[in-house]
Amino acid sequence: MNENHPKINFGKTGVLLINLGTPDSTDWWDIRKYLKEFLSDRRVIEVNPIIWQVILNLFILTFRPSKTAKAYKEIWMNDINKSPLRFYTEMQAKKLSEKMTEKSLHIDFAMRYGNPSIKSKIYKMQEQGCENLIIMPLYPQYAAATTATVCDEVYRTLMGMRWQPSLQIISHYESEPKYIEALKNSIEKKISEINWQPDLILASYHGIPQKYFDKGDPYHCYCQKTSRLLAESFKKIPIKTTFQSRFGPQAWLQPYTDKTLEKLPNEGTKNLLVICPGFASDCVETLEEISIQGKDSFIKSGGKNFDVVQCLNDNDDHIELLVDLINKYINR
Numbered sequence: 001m002n003e004n005h006p007k008i009n010f011g012k013t014g015v016l017l018i019n020l021g022t023p024d025s026t027d028w029w030d031i032r033k034y035l036k037e038f039l040s041d042r043r044v045i046e047v048n049p050i051i052w053q054v055i056l057n058l059f060i061l062t063f064r065p066s067k068t069a070k071a072y073k074e075i076w077m078n079d080i081n082k083s084p085l086r087f088y089t090e091m092q093a094k095k096l097s098e099k100m101t102e103k104s105l106h107i108d109f110a111m112r113y114g115n116p117s118i119k120s121k122i123y124k125m126q127e128q129g130c131e132n133l134i135i136m137p138l139y140p141q142y143a144a145a146t147t148a149t150v151c152d153e154v155y156r157t158l159m160g161m162r163w164q165p166s167l168q169i170i171s172h173y174e175s176e177p178k179y180i181e182a183l184k185n186s187i188e189k190k191i192s193e194i195n196w197q198p199d200l201i202l203a204s205y206h207g208i209p210q211k212y213f214d215k216g217d218p219y220h221c222y223c224q225k226t227s228r229l230l231a232e233s234f235k236k237i238p239i240k241t242t243f244q245s246r247f248g249p250q251a252w253l254q255p256y257t258d259k260t261l262e263k264l265p266n267e268g269t270k271n272l273l274v275i276c277p278g279f280a281s282d283c284v285e286t287l288e289e290i291s292i293q294g295k296d297s298f299i300k301s302g303g304k305n306f307d308v309v310q311c312l313n314d315n316d317d318h319i320e321l322l323v324d325l326i327n328k329y330i331n332r
Contacts, residue, residue: 017136201273
């Protein structure tokens, strides 16, 4: 061996959990920076990029950060100065590391938008000697605007590396038995904690523009599959699928969650439980949009009881699901 050769770490496998992202704080500029990165992604906004950048920079990034900051302030974990999404993603990586203790395994997390970046964590794993990389996007239902854009950023990072690791990506897990079981358990736990019986369970997924589905995105089908399997597993209360968080004037996947919440009381549903199966961690979409805005809308429309099932977060059965998924790829 050449004594002058630099020391190189090797022989390790890296597992990188990746969630959507979060601003660094509720400060206006941090919110704006986060929104600019997110809304500049051409998989998220599929319109003419020149026209879109004018709209984004002149209008959206001037007015929207204040509204978004207000929403984040409603749910921000001030004691640790983190968003819930950041906190729970950290905890998922920590608990996963405690479960998977092999010395050859490095487990970490990153955010697609914001910090810590995918690029920084992949380079860190290379320094640790990770020759094999398993990417775990925390999106149960694949969509081009979520899972694919994670892949894009991973590929861009690898393009700049001289010594690339082998790569495996867990692209979706919408029908994994342990995932469905964990969702069922979370519903049963919530029902045991409330003193009323739901008339209906609303399964609310993040929406995508209808034209993305028309172009061949499988996301809608994956969401419906999850709801069907969950309904087959939990038969005590009917489950209805809706889509939330639409943005802009174009048509998105329907039925819309917000419109459904307004209509249900007049249709006889007075006691409603909502679950958000597409979110691996509680975030502004579940805690502010559904738990605060959604509840307010439902009650004002004549509803009586309303509650939301927590996301799987760092629940034990969620961690077991992640262990099971990752082990399938390690042992290939």
